[in-house]
Amino acid sequence: MEGMKKRVLSSSVPPTMVLLFLCFSVLLMLPMVSATRFMVGGRMGWNTNFNYTTWAKGKHFYNGDWLFFVYDRNQMNVLEVNKTDYESCNSDHPLHNWTTGAGRDVVPLNVTRHYYFISGKGFCYGGMKLAIHVENLPPPPKASPIKSLAPTLSSKGHIFLMPIVFAIGAAWDSFIYLW
Structure with a gap:
């Protein structure tokens, strides 16, 4: 009986089965992982003398995505403003100050609407402004009907x-x- 216990305890699941199970689990989770983290400005980051309108052009921002701002924390900031303040580069009354002080700020895009971001301290006039529209994910394509x-x-x-x-x-x- 003791030998039987030892055999049962010493037997384990083969590594190939574990690997197969993990691969299958990852495949099941892939459709759920749809959020994208956009580094604003790409390699340039959140900086002056860069056209963020051109950067955002052609990109689709969906509910659940994130914006990642990387900038010089000693000089710049990330402010969310309304459309009027965006157009006039007015940073006096931001809707939200996303600046954490680290120069690495993450903004969740969790509402479908227009977002307007600027950098205060005069940097907005140097081009540090971004306007995007966040929309819901499009529905998945419908399956084709089964032919007779x-x-x-x-x-x-x-x-x-x-x-x-x-x-x-x-x-x-x-x-x-x-x-």
Whole structure:
């Protein structure tokens, strides 16, 4: 009996099964991971003499994405303002000051609307302003309808039979290996 206990305790799941399980889990989670973190300005970061309108052009910002501002923390800041203050570079009454003091600020885009960001202290006049529109993710494409001549399990079962046979064989092989 003690030998049986030892055998059961010493047997473990083969590494290939663990790897297969992990790969399958990652594949299941991929559709859920859809948020994007945009580094504002790319390699240039949040800096003067850069056209952020051109940078944002062609990009789609969706609900759940993030903006990552990288800048000189001793000089610049990140302020969210309304459209009027954005157009006039007025930083006197920001809607939100995203500046944390580290020069690495993250802004969650969790509401579908227009966002307007500027840098105060006169840097807005040097081009440090960004306007984006955040929208909801588009719905996934619909599946095409099943054609009446398409093979089904009832009409041509052999099409589905081979993957089922391989799955049963793999499960049986794992069972025998563990036993």
